Amino acid sequence: MKSILIVEDEDNIRSFLKELLRLDYEVIEASSYEEAVEVLRSLDHLDLLITDIDLNGEKTGVDLIQSLGKLPYKVKVLAMSGLYIDQVVKGIPFLRKPYDAEEFTKTVKSILGDTNG
Numbered sequence: 001m002k003s004i005l006i007v008e009d010e011d012n013i014r015s016f017l018k019e020l021l022r023l024d025y026e027v028i029e030a031s032s033y034e035e036a037v038e039v040l041r042s043l044d045h046l047d048l049l050i051t052d053i054d055l056n057g058e059k060t061g062v063d064l065i066q067s068l069g070k071l072p073y074k075v076k077v078l079a080m081s082g083l084y085i086d087q088v089v090k091g092i093p094f095l096r097k098p099y100d101a102e103e104f105t106k107t108v109k110s111i112l113g114d115t116n117g
Helices: 011-021 033-042 061-070 101-112
Strands: 003-007 026-030 048-052 076-081 094-096
Touching (some): 003 011, 011 101, 033 048, 061 076
């Protein structure tokens, strides 16, 4: 089963996204940059990082995306935000909030190459 890390500081959004994905993927959650980095360092593989750009604290989702190069494995990324559109890392798939469940799941499946569902 493919694994996904959702990094979102709003509990209700993070829980909703997890519910959308949990039947098809192993879903791990983090609510901050620091928590996400800790999770990423503890793993030896991750298929997809889904991160909000605007996280609580000093570090943003952009900082998190830029830190992925330090990992011993490659990770696909989906960024999302209602803000900071110009700060998204070039070439990274992006969903602008608000989006609906169908748009979200179709985007995730497309990034992961899961077209059968």
